[in-house]
Amino acid sequence: MAGDAVIACIGAGRMGRGIAQCVAYAGHAVRLIDAKERDAAAFATLRDEALGEIRTALEAIAALGAFDAKAVAPIMQRVSIVPRGEAAAGLSGARIVFEGVPEVMEAKRDAFALFDAHADGDAVLASTTSTMLSTELAGLTVAPERFLNAHWLNPAFLMPLVELSPAAETDAATTAFLREFLEGIGKVPIVCKASPGYIVPRIQALAMNEAARIVEEGVASAEDVDKAVTYGFGLRFGVLGLLEFIDWGGGDILYYASRYLAGAFDDERYAAPEIISRNMEEGRIGLKTGSGFFDYAGVDVDAYRQRRMAAFLKALDHAGLVRPPVL
Structure with missing residues (x-):
């Protein structure tokens, strides 16, 4: 235009x-x-x-x-x-x-x-x-x-x-x-299709409520919860998308972690959706099997990992968290 x-x-x-x-x-x-x-x-x-x-x-x-x-x-x-x-x-x-x-x-x-x-x-x-x-x-x-x-x-x-x-x-x-x-x-x-919460508000509503719940339960202070988000959750997902991260680490990790959390809290809000179980059954675990939420056929995995690591380092440097080695 x-x-x-x-x-x-x-x-x-x-x-x-x-x-x-x-x-x-x-x-x-x-x-x-x-x-x-x-x-x-x-x-x-x-x-x-x-x-x-x-x-x-x-x-x-x-x-x-x-x-x-x-x-x-x-x-x-x-x-x-x-x-x-x-x-x-x-x-x-x-x-x-x-x-x-x-x-x-x-x-x-x-x-x-x-x-x-x-x-x-x-x-x-x-x-x-x-x-x-x-x-x-x-x-x-x-x-x-x-x-x-x-x-x-x-x-x-x-x-x-x-x-x-x-x-x-x-x-x-x-x-x-x-x-x-x-x-x-x-x-x-x-x-995206017409659906309540679109994408970002739907995801962030769950994350914000869970952060508030952690403070309410006395698990951690508000300051430490926000540090965890700023220097952990935020840095990680500023580089990798949520679904890309599942593939990066392996869908099997999410599958078993979700089962543990759902049982430990006796709360189905931690249960994984059916697509995670289906991907497990079909062997679509992520990078290590060549497919997951994304298809990695023909992808140079080592080069892909290197690019993502470079992006992580850039994010860390921007946050002032890159230090030289102690010699």
């Missing part, structure tokens, strides 16, 4: 502002459309607040050395805040319209109605909901084939991942188009 393409967002709150920052930084004009009716004074307050927040965030990141602070001004020139009464003009010409209103069905319904009434006939509508499913929202628009969810992780400017979740009615070309756009602005889009 050309750098001069127009992107719009219905909703000028936190998510809309984060998206605007990303889009403008990547060279696109972006219009944040106020989803609420306000008088002129209230709108002016909202406009100044939104623009000020985006500018401050850009200046803070520039101050950390991410880019030249001189770029802030031209980036900000690409951002405009549009009152609801001018939604028709704000949506006109926008190729992608993100919906970023509160997680209330009536607010979603109203935002989708604005899109249907004023957006161009080829515009893509992408909700940014973190709780509702695309299958629940698709019926709110007259153009479900041009609709899908795009769940950005906060803070939107820093987190590269965007979880795309099409509905049954979503045209494959719509998903492909939005995915290409997101990749073009430096994001890492993934696609």
